[in-house]
Amino acid sequence: MIKAVLVALADRNPEITNEHLDELAFLAETAGIETKQQFVQRLETPDVRTFVGKGKLAEITAFVVNHEIENVIFDDDLSPSQLRNLEKELNTPERPVKVRVYDRSLLILDIFSMRAQTAQARAQVELAMNQYLLPRLTRLWTHLERQRGGTGTRGGAGEREIETDRRNIRYRISLLKDELEKIDKQRKTQRKSRSNIVRVALVGYTNVGKSTLMNLLSKSAVKAENKLFATVDATVRKVVIGDIPFLLSDTVGFIRKLPHHLIESFKSTLDEVRESDILLHVVDVAHPFHDNQIEVVKNTLTELGAGNITTILVLNKMDLLEKNDQSVPGDELKGYYRQHGFEKVVFISAEKKENIKELKRILFEEVKRKHLMIYPNYVAGTEFVFSE
Ligand SMILES: Nc1nc2c(ncn2[C@@H]2O[C@H](COP(=O)(O)OP(=O)(O)OP(=O)(O)O)[C@@H](O)[C@H]2O)c(=O)[nH]1
Ligand SMILES: [Mg+2]
Structure with a gap:
């Protein structure tokens, strides 16, 4: 199984913090990821740059390196720049394992894409996934996407390739929207009957x-x-x-x-x-x-x-x-x-x-x-x- 550590913000009630972490671990398990450690961040407001503070990030990095962890999963959503900064900080050239940063949305999107059976559900999940990815394309990100056999994005080396990726994703989004509109029309007729x-x-x-x-x-x-x-x-x-x-x-x-x-x-x-x-x-x-x-x-x-x-x-x-x-x-x-x-x-x-x-x-x-x-x-x- 792929290994992960979880990161959540502390709630005033520690039982609720634990419940949030348990639920996140259950989500991870559903996605085939095993939780090795949980980290709780006690911050009034998350750090703009890296979500967690410097000290906590150092703690997480040390654990990730020592235990060859592949995934760091955050219970909250990360901004595109937080995601980028975290992946940069957690991945240095001398590390043997590539560390991938998930936020809650990406984890749920991943599970949905594993589960979707019908053409409609598959198109819906792919649309949501592409919309999520669009503002988050980076060099490292596209590289990781390719590694996991990902969601239709092509890995590339430079800004130009990333721009091409963006264009491709936008095109895919418009195709999916058209497809869903067609399915929706059929469904509406069915429902009317x-x-x-x-x-x-x-x-x-x-x-x-x-x-x-x-x-x-x-x-x-x-x-x-x-x-x-x-x-x-x-x-x-x-x-x-x-x-x-x-x-x-x-x-x-x-x-x-x-x-x-x-x-x-x-x-x-x-x-x-x-x-x-x-x-x-x-x-x-x-x-x-x-x-x-x-x-x-x-x-x-x-x-x-x-x-x-x-x-x-x-x-x-x-x-x-x-x-x-x-x-x-x-x-x-x-x-x-x-x-x-x-x-x-x-x-x-x-x-x-x-x-x-x-x-x-x-x-x-x-x-x-x-x-x-x-x-x-x-x-x-x-x-x-x-x-x-
Ligand atoms: N003990 C107990 N377990 C139940 C009962 N009803 C459902 N379960 C179990 O709860 C789990 C979830 O049941 P599902 O019917 O898949 O739940 P769901 O609400 O459709 O879940 P999702 O489709 O994942 O949102 C399964 O392991 C069921 O066997 C019940 O009355 N008692
Ligand atoms: Mg069900």
Whole structure:
């Protein structure tokens, strides 16, 4: 495995600093990178030139040299010049290993490009990657890009080659935008033809169990695994509960500081969320900072223009709570979430198939309400019996 050290800014709360570092290590692991050491920078404002201060940089450099580390990963985004300066400082001719500097956005972009399956997702990731790279082309950078078999940039020796690279990237960006526009048009037509059916979208932080729940409710086989961003593509399935059909969609999860370019280029995939009638906001209730994750998801939804959609809060992985002997989820906790603006709250375990009947009941009520708006003459005449 490739080795890395992580660098994060200290939060006032050391537990939060640790959580940020753990999440970054999980991201790195997902990208196939092993974390060897973590560094915390206690600075009010990051250094303009190198993000970390002189002393910290010397400390990091010493460790990187002694342990032949290939990657230094920052939890925050670095400006193009910070990135350049850091790569210069960490790489001297006498070093046996080339050190590569990642910031959070690049790491997430890398994972997305590993995951993307459909033509649409691949074009979206490549667009975001090119937009990220454009202002960051340097001699060293292009060289490293070539080394890792990179993203379409050609290594070159001089400013002129870099200028050529820039032109190529700009050209590629415009091609990708055209391609995505075409795909988007087709998708819009598809979505229009489905306007007579209620649409439900699974949303939530990454790795909370959205795909597991998708598979359970729709009996499909979306990949679910203990990795961040297992799902990058969008999947839509028809589901029937009671006697009412609706469309259920599963798509990319959110994370704190999701790269802006990614959100931008994934806009059309995320239309699936924005145009939904109901959101199932899935939460990993066993995660110690799931409240923060809920906030991140809420803010991202607002940013996408999906902040006002009817939402059911699905507190998943309750089996882990029981296992850890933490407070058994009850009405008290539900009350807490209601205070935070969630009217519909349900605890489930998608993996252990616990309380799914209750989720289906709540979901059915909401689907029925929306269905009646499309078909006012629909008569719900039967008592519906749900099976688990
Ligand atoms: N213990 C427990 N584990 C669960 C439960 N639901 C899902 N998981 C596990 O959590 C991990 C993530 O599940 P996914 O369904 O892939 O999560 P996701 O939200 O789709 O994740 P991304 O697509 O990566 O954003 C997997 O290892 C699942 O097996 C649950 O109710 N209990
Ligand atoms: Mg998933």
